[in-house]
Structure formats: structure tokens, C-alpha cells
Amino acid sequence: MTSWRLGPRGQRWFDAALATCLLLPALATPLVDAGWIGLTVSLVQLVPLYWRRHHPSLVFALVALGSVAQAVLVDTPLWSQVAFPVAVYSVARYASTAAGLTALGVGLAGALVAAVRWVRGFGGTVEADPVLAYTVTISTIVVTAWALGTLARTRRAYVDALVERSERIEREAAQQVALAASDERARIAREMHDVVAHGLSTIVVQADGARYAARQDPAVAATVLETIAATGRESLVEMRRMLGLLRSGDTVGLRPQPGLADLAGLVVGDDIDARLPEPTTTVPDGVALTAYRVVQESLTNVRRHAGPDVKVRVDVAVADEVTVLVEDDGRGAAAQDDGRGLGLTGMRERVAVHGGTFEAGPRPGGGWRVAARLPL
Known part of the structure; x- marks a missing residue:
């Protein structure tokens, strides 16, 4: 599984670009009915988004306070309200599950308050139908933002778990290979020791005996030399067998153990x-x-x-x-x-x-x- 993600520098640039793009239209707020009070409320809601990734809970709290100020001071919708679903998404994505659920609850409560405030602000009568329509619309936006953030956080946790598991399996496989190689080296060392030590010790003993026996009976020396030659050939065959086993699939000319x-x-x-x-x-x-x-x-x-x-x-x-x-x-x-x-x-x-x-x-x-x- 491959997963694309921005690096730390890319994340900072993305957050800055997002917050700036949302902030620029809000600068025109003094030109509408909301005036300078609306601009101040908009800045309180939008500026914290620059830090939404690293301090999601604090950013959501500031955006929520800005939304409360909007409900008290401004009776019409503002462009800066887009900061609220962005903040809800950020909490659900980068904070804990409990923090995400808290943000969802605050958002649903705020949806009802905003619906009532907007109905009054537009000069309408506070009745069930318009309030319900606004509440459902705003709640849908909040729930969607929360769901997307939770889904992204869950997927990231799943991908991280897979990556950690893959790395752990790779480490364990490397350890198993190292242990197997160590066991194989020990086995080869035992085989080499048994073959070489036995063959050489026999040759040395026979050679020492031949040196002394040759002075008395040269025929004995010839017999001993035959034994030495046979032992050397035997050891050579054993060495070739073991070295052949080290070559992958090379079993030609090898005799049984x-x-x-x-x-x-x-x-x-x-x-x-x-x-x-x-x-x-x-x-x-x-x-x-x-x-x-x-x-x-x-x-x-x-x-x-x-x-x-x-x-x-x-x-x-x-x-x-x-x-x-x-x-x-x-x-x-x-x-x-x-x-x-x-x-x-x-x-x-x-x-x-x-x-x-x-x-x-x-x-x-x-x-x-x-x-x-x-x-x-």
C-alpha cells in the first residue's frame, strides 16, 4: 500500500495558503452591512486557521468564540463562517476522538442558534419551518466536516499501523535470516572441524610413524604413505562435498553423507x-x-x-x-x-x-x- 502525504514544509505552506484564501474575501466585510464589527469577528474566526493542524482544539475554541460573537453582534451570515466547518474537520482529523465529538456537539448546538438568529436577522418570524430548514442545512455541513475529518484520521491510523507492522515484519525477517545464517555458519564450522581435524591428525600421526619406521623397514614407509594419500583424498572429497552444498543447487558429483x-x-x-x-x-x-x-x-x-x-x-x-x-x-x-x-x-x-x-x-x-x- 502506498500513501501520499505532504512533508512538514508542505503542510505549513498548504495551511497558510488555505487560511489566506479564506481570509482575503473577508477583508471586504466593512463594505457591507456588517461593517468594521463584522471584519473584527471575521478575523477572530479566520486567522486561527493558520495553526489548525498543530493546535486543532485551541483553534476550534477560538473559532467557536468568534461564532458566538457573530451571533451576538451580527444578525446576518458572514463569509468567515466557513472557518467553523474547517475547524470541526481539523479537530476530528488531528485531535482525539473525544475532542472531535465535542466539536460535533458544539456545532449542532450552534446550528440551532444560528438558524434562529438568521431568521430574525432577515426579518422573518421565528417559526418551525424556516428554523428547521436552516438547522438541517448547517448541521449537515457540520456533520460532513466532522465525518470527513474522522475518516481521514482513521485511515491515517490504519496506514500507520500497516507501515509499523510491515517494518516489524521486516525486522523480524532480518533477525530470522541472521539467526539462520549464524546456525548455518556453526554447522559448517562443525563439519569443517570434523573433516579437517580428523584428516590432518591422521596424516600427521601416520607421517610421524613413517619417519621412524622408514629407518628400519622402508616397506612400512610405503604402506604408511598409501594410508596418508588415501586419507588426504578422503578429506578432499569431504571438503568438495561441503563446498558444493554451499553452491545453490550444485549437487553434481557429491556423495551422500x-x-x-x-x-x-x-x-x-x-x-x-x-x-x-x-x-x-x-x-x-x-x-x-x-x-x-x-x-x-x-x-x-x-x-x-x-x-x-x-x-x-x-x-x-x-x-x-x-x-x-x-x-x-x-x-x-x-x-x-x-x-x-x-x-x-x-x-x-x-x-x-x-x-x-x-x-x-x-x-x-x-x-x-x-x-x-x-x-x-
Whole structure:
């Protein structure tokens, strides 16, 4: 909805032009029977109209007083009487509802008084028919002015309410977009952390092992390099998948999200004792991805913080819920924390999304334990 309205400067010019146009004909009042008294009454009625928009109630009061003076001092109609319906309109338009109704009541009462005064002024007999005719005519003008002012005020209030509602909806939409963008950034950060941290930590561990093993058995180094290459390719595929999801509608060449069937690729090594569900086990994709990420991040933390010669147990089971348990016999709470890790926070947020529970902390007897329960 579009609504045209004058600005403050335009309003001032319009009010000044209106009042001036109404005032100029009244300057000829001394040339008629009303004389200078009529001119004075006309000025009292018309001059306040310059301020009708900003002080409508006061302007109406002055115009009404001028009309009373006219009824007492002048027994014929004056041009300046047009100020009264203009003042009634201004009160109904720019003042309160109560003020508008008051002006209407004063106008209807004044219509009867003016009708009687005019009938006498024109030398007629005060009878019902002429008084009623004048009263109805003047009352119609007053009621019309009041109705137009009330309608304009109601419409302006309606338009202002629509504008305020539109602005509020726009602000709320912007807030929702900002929240959604924040959530999406957090999700991408978790995915990036899980993929990059796991892949790089595996590569670093394997590279360190190859450096020492190569001195004794070069064949071992070749095997480790193959593992490093495979891990790097795996991480690269994951990175391409996530970056592809950021492109609108670009799903070409993207593989599905990892799930329970992909856990076997994480728990490779003689130092890991794993008990996993059957690859054909079916659970919701979101739950499967969360379980995969919990195991992935837990193993990453083991490689980074648990120390050398660590034994790890991974237990993932599916019943009425998916349970994930990863525990090691490493340094546990004694491991050094660089303060920059997001792994535990990311795992806790992932599990909370599915209404599950997450626990992480030192393991009785030494080491670290991560446990998660994901409802189906």
C-alpha cells in the first residue's frame, strides 16, 4: 500500500495558503452591512486557521468564540463562517476522538442558534419551518466536516499501523535470516572441524610413524604413505562435498553423507578395538551422521591428546536408540589443552539437536571416555 502525504514544509505552506484564501474575501466585510464589527469577528474566526493542524482544539475554541460573537453582534451570515466547518474537520482529523465529538456537539448546538438568529436577522418570524430548514442545512455541513475529518484520521491510523507492522515484519525477517545464517555458519564450522581435524591428525600421526619406521623397514614407509594419500583424498572429497552444498543447487558429483556403514573406515589400526553395527543397519540419516561424527572426533582427540601407545575401544550399538562409546587408556584429564579446540562443543551440539545426551570426561582408572545416546 502506498500513501501520499505532504512533508512538514508542505503542510505549513498548504495551511497558510488555505487560511489566506479564506481570509482575503473577508477583508471586504466593512463594505457591507456588517461593517468594521463584522471584519473584527471575521478575523477572530479566520486567522486561527493558520495553526489548525498543530493546535486543532485551541483553534476550534477560538473559532467557536468568534461564532458566538457573530451571533451576538451580527444578525446576518458572514463569509468567515466557513472557518467553523474547517475547524470541526481539523479537530476530528488531528485531535482525539473525544475532542472531535465535542466539536460535533458544539456545532449542532450552534446550528440551532444560528438558524434562529438568521431568521430574525432577515426579518422573518421565528417559526418551525424556516428554523428547521436552516438547522438541517448547517448541521449537515457540520456533520460532513466532522465525518470527513474522522475518516481521514482513521485511515491515517490504519496506514500507520500497516507501515509499523510491515517494518516489524521486516525486522523480524532480518533477525530470522541472521539467526539462520549464524546456525548455518556453526554447522559448517562443525563439519569443517570434523573433516579437517580428523584428516590432518591422521596424516600427521601416520607421517610421524613413517619417519621412524622408514629407518628400519622402508616397506612400512610405503604402506604408511598409501594410508596418508588415501586419507588426504578422503578429506578432499569431504571438503568438495561441503563446498558444493554451499553452491545453490550444485549437487553434481557429491556423495551422500557418511553414516554407520562408513564407521569401519575410521577404526583402522591394531590399537583400536571396535564393535560396530552391521553395515546394513538402517537409522535416520541425521542420527547416523551424528554418530559417525562423534566417533570421528573422538578418535581425532585420542590421536592429538592421549599420548603414545594408547589403546582405544569403540562401541556403537543400535536398539531403541543409538549408543556411542569411545574410551582410551591415555593421559585423560592430564592431557594438555591448547584452548582452541571445538570438538567437544561440536559433538555436544550435534547430539542435542536430536534430543540425545552426551558425556565426556576422565575415565575411571585413567584415560578419557566419550558417551552419546541418540534417540531414534
